[in-house]
């Protein structure tokens with residue numbers, strides 16, 4: 001698929017030493033109960049809700065190599081994902097079975113850990129957006145979003161929701177509030193990496209500096225939480 005030549009990183013990004021578990025600190029201690037089993041509820045301004053389980057397997061499997069850019073400014077190159085195109089999922093499962101209203105073009109994606117993000121449907125229908133269940137040839141691990149996550153490389157990491165549990169199609173954002181207690185300026189409606197849409201109402205260059213010292217602490221927190229979780233399992 002989209003095999004990329006070595007090129008400059010997007011504005012304000014630096015290369016991380018590896019791909020590590022990351023997110024808002026609130027979610028560091030939360031894990032999916034059944035990381036082996038896909039169970040996604042689809043609802044919203046739709047004619048019928050659907051409990052998605054094995055239906056994804058009817059779609060063509062696609063492989064994709066793409067870069068990953070966290071809004072806090074670390075990036076990872078050439079991650080090899082495998083899964084299903086969101087566009088195929090929408091066309092072959094959502095449209096016929098869920099029948100969203102024509103105006104229901106705001107998508108809310110929620111993870112089992114309580115994390116949630118939104119993206120416009122039009123962004124999700126791009127060819128490089130996947131519902132991924134594999135990374136580097138192996139089933140997604142708990143660190144990177146088992147059993148299913150969104151991969152939307154043109155958008156900052158915070159739109160790439162892990163541990164997908166619910167996908168909602170709404171006419172507007174009335175059912176969405178960005179994770180408390182984090183300020184909503186951290187959540188840009190599109191968060192496109194190429195345009196450096198890091199947040200709302202704050203210059204992206206300022207956000208780079210605010211986020212930078214937070215990265216090693218957050219990374220460490222997520223590592224500790226995962227190690228503890230693995231000991232308990």
Ligand SMILES: Nc1nc2c(c(=O)[nH]1)N[C@H]1C(S)=C(S)[C@@H](COP(=O)(O)O)O[C@H]1N2
Nearest residue numbers: 020021022023027070111115144157160162
């Ligand atoms: N469910 C869930 N999805 C999430 C997050 C989270 O905390 N929970 N964090 C987001 C952020 S800010 C980033 S950078 C990426 C990190 O993905 P990784 O843990 O696979 O590196 O996941 C995103 N998706």
Ligand SMILES: [Mo]
Nearest residue numbers: 070071157158
């Ligand atoms: Mo992030």
